[in-house]
Amino acid sequence: MTQKRDVFEGDYLPFIVRYGKVTGWLGVLMSFGPALVLAVVYRIMPPTTAILTAFIAMASAVGVNWFVEPISYFPIVGVAGTYMAFTSGNISNLRIPAAAVAQRIARVEPGTPEGNIVATLGMAVSVLVNTLILTIGVLAGSTILARLPANVIDAFNYLLPSLFGAIFVQFALMKLKLAPIALGIALALTLAVNLGWFDFLPGRPTYLITLGAVFGTIALAVAMHKRETGRP
Amino acid sequence: MDYLQIANSAPMWIASGLAIGLVLFQAYIFAKKSYNTGKAIGLSDTQMKSALKGSMITSIGPSLVILTGLLSLLVTVGGPMAWMRLSFIGSVMFELMAVGFGAEAVGVNLGTDSMTQLAFANAVWTMILGSIGWIIFATLTADKMDRVQDRFLKGDKALLKIIPVAAMLGSFGSLVSGHLVALNKNTIAAITGGLIMAIVVPLAEKDKLKWLREWGLAIALFGGMIVAAIL
Numbered sequence: 001m002t003q004k005r006d007v008f009e010g011d012y013l014p015f016i017v018r019y020g021k022v023t024g025w026l027g028v029l030m031s032f033g034p035a036l037v038l039a040v041v042y043r044i045m046p047p048t049t050a051i052l053t054a055f056i057a058m059a060s061a062v063g064v065n066w067f068v069e070p071i072s073y074f075p076i077v078g079v080a081g082t083y084m085a086f087t088s089g090n091i092s093n094l095r096i097p098a099a100a101v102a103q104r105i106a107r108v109e110p111g112t113p114e115g116n117i118v119a120t121l122g123m124a125v126s127v128l129v130n131t132l133i134l135t136i137g138v139l140a141g142s143t144i145l146a147r148l149p150a151n152v153i154d155a156f157n158y159l160l161p162s163l164f165g166a167i168f169v170q171f172a173l174m175k176l177k178l179a180p181i182a183l184g185i186a187l188a189l190t191l192a193v194n195l196g197w198f199d200f201l202p203g204r205p206t207y208l209i210t211l212g213a214v215f216g217t218i219a220l221a222v223a224m225h226k227r228e229t230g231r232p
Numbered sequence: 233m234d235y236l237q238i239a240n241s242a243p244m245w246i247a248s249g250l251a252i253g254l255v256l257f258q259a260y261i262f263a264k265k266s267y268n269t270g271k272a273i274g275l276s277d278t279q280m281k282s283a284l285k286g287s288m289i290t291s292i293g294p295s296l297v298i299l300t301g302l303l304s305l306l307v308t309v310g311g312p313m314a315w316m317r318l319s320f321i322g323s324v325m326f327e328l329m330a331v332g333f334g335a336e337a338v339g340v341n342l343g344t345d346s347m348t349q350l351a352f353a354n355a356v357w358t359m360i361l362g363s364i365g366w367i368i369f370a371t372l373t374a375d376k377m378d379r380v381q382d383r384f385l386k387g388d389k390a391l392l393k394i395i396p397v398a399a400m401l402g403s404f405g406s407l408v409s410g411h412l413v414a415l416n417k418n419t420i421a422a423i424t425g426g427l428i429m430a431i432v433v434p435l436a437e438k439d440k441l442k443w444l445r446e447w448g449l450a451i452a453l454f455g456g457m458i459v460a461a462i463l
Contacts, residue, residue: 004273012269016262017375023258024371030254031321031360031367033247034313038353041243046338046354051361054337054354058330058362066365072403074377075396080262082377086370088255089321089363092407094294097449100400101290102283104433105445106275110396117270121280122287124263127255129291130298131319137299138315141306155461159297161411161418162425162456166449168404169429175397182401186409194413209409214402221398225391 008113013079020083027087064207072214076100077123078116084123090130093160097167098126104170181220186213235352239310248316255320286446293453304328308347309355321363334358417460425456 038044073091074082077099085095100110102122108114172179189209192198198205238244270280298318305314308331317327334355335342385391408426411418429452436444444451 007269007272012265013375013378015265019258019261020374021371023254024367024374026254027251027321027367028364028371030247030251031364033250034244034316035353035356035360037243037247038238038356041241042238042349044238044349044353046350046357050337050350050354051357054330054334054358055361057333057337058358059365061329061333062326062362063365066369069366070370070373071377072399074374075381075399079374079378080266082370082374084258084262086366087258087321088319089366090294090298090318090323092403093297093323094291096400097294098287098291101446101449102287105286106279106283108275109393110400111392113273114270114275115396117266117273117275118280118283120262120266121270121284124259124266125284125287126291126295127259127319129288130295131252131256133292133295133299134302134315134319137302138306138311141303141311151461153300155457156297156300158417158421158457158460159293159453161408161422162460163294163449163453164404164408164411165422165424165426165456166429166452168401168408169426169452170433170449171397171400171404173430173433175394175401178398178401179405182398182405183409186402186405187412189406190409190413206410209406210403213406213409214399217398217402217405218395221394222391225388225394229390 004113016080016083020080023087024083068207068211072210076110077119080116080120081123084120088127093163094126094130095123097163098122100167100170177224178217178221182213182217185216189213235347235349236310238349239313239352244310244312248312251316251320282446289446290449293450308342309352313356313359317359321367322359326363327359330359330362331355420463421456421460424459425452428452428455
């Protein structure tokens, strides 16, 4: 056990942190590439006020998620997964499901060194598959879209809700007592947001649902665990 | 010049390609290191290969959803941006919103007005600035969150197994609850996907049905989709 910890903490994590930081900051730089091309090659530069106006609109709509998502997903995906998920995007709809399936198949627990390693492998594969499908898609372009019958395209709208339901159940089966609590908090907050109880907050405060459900469930899970084990 | 000619030009493809190359590079070195470390701490080859295969199968469905998003984004911002944004940091919903806000800020209302060069450029800036918050915060904090978590746990190892599942239930509970209260076909899809999963997971525990471990999620999510589309 101690040797396992040594390899994971003494070798694996330092490697991941070093490359995670390098690729993360390179990612920040490279995301400006297209804007730079437009400014330098084509001399198109929007006025600063226009950029700021749009940025403020975006920040109030999604800004809270910049902080909430990395914190809420960390316990599941660990250090390596955090670097990877936020460089590659599409986290809840692709990276986490891929990581969770990998953990279930390899029969490792989330949060352990084994769990982190297997989650990273799962995510890496999802990056490969996603890039491949999107590259084929973008090259074949809109001809694909034109050829698919409309009802097939409509049906794809149901894939995401179905995925969310399935992933929820996968984890619900691991903690049967906790699942109704999590779903109860989430449903109550969703209804409250839909009813406009939180309209005094900027944007549409859907982040409250995530915040409340994640930390409410963690808090109750910790409290239940402490009561069961009698630890203070 | 029509903005789409610029949007689909070679320099734009190169800029997008570089970013995607970075994501692939990161995935490759992380996967290689993880595989080797996995072996060193006692994970077997079959365990890891089976996990890799399962993730591959699972990734196909969600990637097809992202592909339909890419095709709708492609029409407004051209191939390179759509391709880059959905393989790198972004997600479908977010990008469409960013394009809308960006164009609006220079007076172009998507859907009624036609896109201009300036509106396109501002949309590009909005997509970038609106999303780097995630990567900056994640890159700054990933290595420190471990310590925060350790301090919070205070050596209670059992909690380490409970918290990830609780976090997962909370975040996917909140993702699914919007579809559950919608009371439309999305609700049917979410419930069916969940029910199929509830049947498949225990079945996959049987040795004869091992393949179900890899295919389970794919079956659940396409099953939910098909039932919702047909009903």
